[in-house]
Amino acid sequence: MSYRPGRQFFHAPGPTNLPERVLRAMDHVTMDFRGDAFNAVVAEAAEGLKAVYGTRHTVAVMTSSGQGAWEAAMVNTLAPGDTVLMTETGLFSDLWRQLAQKLGLNVDYLPGDWRHGADLDRVAERLHADREHRIKAVCVVHNETATGVTSRIERLRPILDDARHPALLMIDTISSAGSMPYRHDDWGIDVGVGGSQKGLMLPPGLGFNVIGPRALEIARRDDRLQRHYWDWRRMVRDDGSTHFPYTAAVHLFLGLREALRLLQEEGLDAVFARHSRLAAATRCAVEAWGLAVACLDPAEYSASVTTVLMPDGHDSEAFRARALSDFDLVLGSSLGRFSGRAFRIAHMGDLNALMLIGALGGVEMALARCGVPHRPGGVDAAMAFLAKGG
Numbered sequence: 116m117s118y119r120p121g122r123q124f125f126h127a128p129g130p131t132n133l134p135e136r137v138l139r140a141m142d143h144v145t146m147d148f149r150g151d152a153f154n155a156v157v158a159e160a161a162e163g164l165k166a167v168y169g170t171r172h173t174v175a176v177m178t179s180s181g182q183g184a185w186e187a188a189m190v191n192t193l194a195p196g197d198t199v200l201m202t203e204t205g206l207f208s209d210l211w212r213q214l215a216q217k218l219g220l221n222v223d224y225l226p227g228d229w230r231h232g233a234d235l236d237r238v239a240e241r242l243h244a245d246r247e248h249r250i251k252a253v254c255v256v257h258n259e260t261a262t263g264v265t266s267r268i269e270r271l272r273p274i275l276d277d278a279r280h281p282a283l284l285m286i287d288t289i290s291s292a293g294s295m296p297y298r299h300d301d302w303g304i305d306v307g308v309g310g311s312q313k314g315l316m317l318p319p320g321l322g323f324n325v326i327g328p329r330a331l332e333i334a335r336r337d338d339r340l341q342r343h344y345w346d347w348r349r350m351v352r353d354d355g356s357t358h359f360p361y362t363a364a365v366h367l368f369l370g371l372r373e374a375l376r377l378l379q380e381e382g383l384d385a386v387f388a389r390h391s392r393l394a395a396a397t398r399c400a401v402e403a404w405g406l407a408v409a410c411l412d413p414a415e416y417s418a419s420v421t422t423v424l425m426p427d428g429h430d431s432e433a434f435r436a437r438a439l440s441d442f443d444l445v446l447g448s449s450l451g452r453f454s455g456r457a458f459r460i461a462h463m464g465d466l467n468a469l470m471l472i473g474a475l476g477g478v479e480m481a482l483a484r485c486g487v488p489h490r491p492g493g494v495d496a497a498m499a500f501l502a503k504g505g
């Protein structure tokens with residue numbers, strides 16, 4: 116591969132762009148992970164994580180990808196043969212369901228069309244009908260990264276309360292936290308699942324569990340699923356602070372502390388507003404092109420990724436390959452049911468308006484080069500939207 120001048124425009128939804136300050140923070144000599152200097156890094160990061168996840172409770176940090184944190188959430192709180200209610204939102208809910216089944220859980224999977232968020236009416240129905248309380252957890256993906264559709268997580272706790280149902284509420288926040296509001300305590304979530312490489316602007320390698328008090332109490336029981344690496348009892352001390360039962364990923368923690376500082380300096384509300392603005396600008400472009408976004412309900416638009424459907428007869432993977440080869444633009448691939456029929460524009464993490472305009476310019480030029488039917492002017496529409504200020 117020969118040198119490609121300039122910056123690559125990276126718009127896949129994870130891993131995301133690494134800010135210079137995060138890169139520099141990780142450029143560090145080795146630290147003793149049982150030493151005072153590292154403890155100070157962990158203590159500061161713990162506070163920052165609590166702000167991002169909207170919690171006063173413990174955020175356990177594991178050396179893993181996001182899927183490891185899925186597994187940790189389940190093995191600590193559920194027992195073999197337990198029933199869990201899961202909602203189909205897209206590829207990520209499918210993968211989570213497969214994991215649950217492999218663990219020996221009985222999954223009641225509510226179907227979805229990949230163009231809407233979780234079907235909350237059906238969730239309510241199932242919970243009301245479950246008088247024996249066989250359902251032990253309700254698991255929902257907050258932001259479905261395959262489709263660019265969010266689910267209305269804040270509505271779940273009232274639904275459980277209304278049904279007087281004791282199931283735990285488990286939420287995948289992997290591509291939402293740090294890009295859009297996720298309020299673990301206010302929304303009454305029991306377990307939040309996170310990962311480092313999306314809105315948190317870090318390399319892959321850290322998995323997070325936000326652990327509410329009821330989930331922690333249940334996890335202390337011995338009759339849960341088999342667990343060792345993921346066992347919260349080895350990670351969470353009685354006072355709620357975290358312990359590392361294995362070598363901590365010190366460099367990722369240095370990056371994490373810095374990334375959390377960046378979020379704090381910008382202000383979380385400003386971070387969320389920036390993401391929703393860039394998402395809205397992206398949709399302006401898509402609409403002007405005459406293409407369709409996957410998400411059908413404006414109340415469920417994702418602030419972190421937009422999935423764009425290709426016109427029939429045009430292969431989205433060939434289009435993505437062209438965007439990369441001709442313009443050094445990395446777009447997200449089509450996944451699962453959308454295979455070959457969609458591409459994804461990620462706008463999460465370390466990103467500003469001009470970076471987005473550059474990426475949209477690349478999309479528009481690649482559409483033209485691939486002969487994909489569209490109207491020109493998408494970039495203009497996005498610029499007009501962003502020029503309005505605010």
Ligand SMILES: *Cc1c(COP(=O)(O)O)cnc(C)c1O
Nearest residue numbers: 180181182207258260289290310
């Ligand atoms: C990326 C992602 C995952 C998987 O995370 P990995 O780090 O790849 O294991 C799970 N859920 C959602 C919503 C994601 O976006």
